[in-house]
Amino acid sequence: MTATDVDNSEDLRDLYRELILDHARSPRHFGKLKDATHTAAGINPLCGDKLKLYLRLDAAKKIDAASFEGSGCAISVASASLLTDTIIGLDSPQALDYFNAVTGRLTQAKQNHDISASIDIGKIRALDGVREFPARVKCATLAWHALNAAIHQHSDPASTE
């Protein structure tokens, strides 16, 4: 029997959905944001994923620009890319709602991820595949922890540990 004989690849396809691979290959809003008002670093010491998230908040605390840079696996890069896509245009409290919703959704059991009615989880659903891969949940939540840290302007790097 060779490794490809047994077809148990459904979970794997679910993890590496086309949308995830697309965002990993061509991350959106990638690069430094020169006039950022809030930044935070995210480090996953286990696998060496490192990213830096940049936010620009206007006077009304609305996120009018966001970007990220760094290196990581497909899941962490795609997650950061989806994050920036999602939060631009949100008020910072709304963005924190997303942080809670996404981290809750990915770290809790399937049936138990009620989210606030104000949140449209939308294409972030593409990350759901990681729930079957406990070792990879931290990759998917790294950027979101950085978001939380940036909004609160924590001075230490966000870590998933």
Add this chain to the structure above:
Amino acid sequence: MTRAPQDIPAGVAVLDCRQDFPALQQTVNGHPLVYLDSAASSQAPQSVIDAVANYQRSDHANVHRGVYELSHRATERYEGARDKIREFINANSCSEIVLTSGTTESANLVAQSYCRPRLGSGDKILITHLEHHSNIVPWQLACEQTGAELLVAPIDPRGQLDLDAIYQLLTDDVRLLAIGHVSNALGTINPIEDIIVRARSMNIPVFVDGAQGVPHMPIDVQQLGCDFYAFSGHKMYGPTGTGVLYGRETLLDSMPPYKGGGDMILEVSFKGTTYNELPYKFEAGTPNVSGAIGLAAAVDYLQSVGMTDIARHEAQLLGYMLNRLREIDGIRLIGTADQQVGVQSFMLDEIHPHDLGTILDHQGVAIRTGHHCAMPLMDYFSVPGTARASLAIYNNTHDVDQLIAALIRAKQIFK
């Protein structure tokens, strides 16, 4: 010494001992387990599992204390383990065999007990760019504590030490050379014999991190001539939490205790304490008795298979693995030293090692992905980490074939 892979024709492996390892008889994610992460931690043969269980079942008591039968038995078996390890690496006496919790503790012992009292500003400790964190950080700590300076010898793009550069850095103010026998991340076998001769001619003591050496080749510390040699049980088919520090007796004798507690004393009063003789001076508290017995069983197992055959088997299998890896489009081998144990780091296309690890695991293939606790080395190659397949006595060509099939599957997913 393991021969260079290119000297050995790829072919059928020499050894067939997979059936001795119960962990390898399982399926993972619907596939028979292919375990290629023995450089991180090896599986244990049935004989090691039995030795630990039998001790726990019928011989367990505290050692060096009781006057009763069980304590006597436990002490005999614990000290018997020490003697077996002494013989395995050909140390001169059991006084030179300190049982520790692993290579990391062995390095910390030397850093704190040998370096810290002796070093000051102007002194240097020399390490190499190949080292993993446990052969970097203990010396960094000692340098911070004493004001000494940490020097790092460079490597070449194939992951080999630059001997001329090492010899240039080996000056009179170097108070210790700490060097890995074999690189955990790249598998490079360092020419430590030559380096030790050079260092000793200048009276510079040498600490060898042998965690990746002992499982793969015969080790004779007297022939090597090193001053310290450290290794871990769980990388040589023994239990976790076990390890050894070999130290030259005159040096160990001159070093103060590293930890205080029971067993390391002769006499204690509130005015002061007289320390026990070697090696007990360095073994405070109740030791890992079952672990030491398991480690001795691992030594028995290695000797029954034969270290020379093990080296040949792994070299042959490495040659096969390298040939098969090179067949894959988009493979980049990281570390291509002339002398290498059965460890290979690589990258595939633009796929992040962590993603490779998940996809391979899904097909029952366990490899290590990440920085291998050697971040400075990853920086040298400008990679965030690598995928690393490491071979052991129980691996065979079928395991390598499964690895290759799983890598091709990863390419399909990421195409």
